[in-house]
Amino acid sequence: MDSEWNTCNYSHNVTFFYNFVGKKISVVWTARDFVVIGLGLTVCVIVLLANLMVMVAIFLNKRFHFPIYYLLGNMAAADLFAGIAYANLMLNTGPWTSTLSKEQWYIRGALIDISLTASVANLLAVAVERHQTIITMQLHSKMTKRRVVLLIVCIWAVSIIMGLVPSTVWNCECDLEDCSTVAPLYSRRFLIFWAILNLLTFFVMAAMYTRIFVYVRYKSRYASEHSSEMQHSQTVVNLMKTISMVLGAFVICWTPGLMTLLLDGLLGQASHANTYEKFCLLMAQCNSLVNPIIYSLRDAEMRSTFKSILCCRCEQKTEQSRVITSPLSERRSSNKENRGCVEKSEDQTA
Known part of the structure; x- marks a missing residue:
């Protein structure tokens, strides 16, 4: 039992694995570290x-x-979770990395894994929903709220399981030669599996949206003869364009990171993946900021709702100021009325 424990290197800390793969941990804080953490x-x-x-x-x-829209809201929840994951990463990077226990290090990576898996699963669910809905030329699915909630629960359950796999089942603590250079405690084989799975999902979603656009374009030509059908078709196309922009932004922001992980898994230190790691992380972080911008630019209803939410506080302050100033204005008006009454009485006596 003891020999098995030693073979699996359970007693070694995070620094040991970093040194083994040749990934340098900063010893002192630099100006660059402060800028990166501040901006992050x-x-x-x-x-x-x-x-x-x-x-x-x-x-x-x-x-x-x-x-x-419930699925798009869940996408926003995944992006919000990603913001929390990146904040945790920023607060546990640089010289702080050497102070982390293996459990804390695994949690740091699991949060990123969960947010990515949740985003991919949401995009896939949206693609399937749009495919089923638009093939029948409907604007919204007839899926019940109960099924939507169940689907969202399943998305997060799968995401959490995928986030826990590296720390519980698939790491390199028992096989040091399998350690990743980007994530030193992760198994390179797991990174290959995870990257290929996500890239294949991208291709499947791209194929589904291509088929949808071809179908909608064909139907739009037929619907051009009927104004009511044309208006409905245009609404469907606008929603499709918004969703496609969300998918495109996700693919653009995450593909460099997934390709880096894939190369790291296949080539190890020969891939020089650490050179591009920070750039890929920045790209992935920006994706969580892009989606709200797309919604505000593409969807007029969403944009007006944003404005009403932002102006709500201003209206509350205005109402409060009116309540405060109203007694004063009433006093002033009553004083003016009293003055008017006095002047009238004087004119009558004269």
Whole structure:
């Protein structure tokens, strides 16, 4: 039992695995570290606020109470979770890395894994929902709220399981030669599996959306003869364009990171993946900020809901100021009336 324990290197700390793969841990803080952490945390705060506003908008506006918008709201929840994951990463990076226990290090990586898996699963669910709905030329799915909630629960359950796999089942603590250079405690074989799975999901979603666009374009030509059908078709196309932009932004932001993990898994230190790691992480972090911008630019209803949420505080302050100033204005008006009465009485006596 003892020999098996030693073989699996359970007693070694995080620094041991970093040194083994040749990934340098900063010893002292540099100006670059402070800039990276400062900018990273600032972006995280913006990500949290922006995606929280999307979720509130979908909750408040009854026009968004449809399966597609519930799934987009869950996408915003995944992006909000990603903001929390990146903030945790920023607060546990640089010289702080050497102070982490293996459990803390695994949690740091699991949060990123969960947010990515949740985003991919949400995009896949949206693609399936749109495919089933638009093939029948409907704007919204007839899926019940109970099924939508069950689907969202399943998405997060799968995401959590995928996030826990590296720490519980698939790591390199028992096979040091299998250690990743980007994530030194992760198994390179797991990174290959995870990257290929996500990239294949991208291709499947791209194929589904291509088929949908071809179908909608064919139907739009037929619907051009009927104004009511044309208007409905245009609404479907606008929603499809918004969702496609969300998918495109996700693929653009995450593909470099997934390709880096794939190369790291296949080639190890020969891939020089650590050279591109920070750039890929920045790209992935920006994706969580892009979606609220797409919603505000593409969807007029979402944009007006955002404005009403932002102006709500201003209106409350205005109402409070009116309540405060109203007694004073009443006194002034009553004084003017009294003055008028006195002047009238004087004219009558004269």
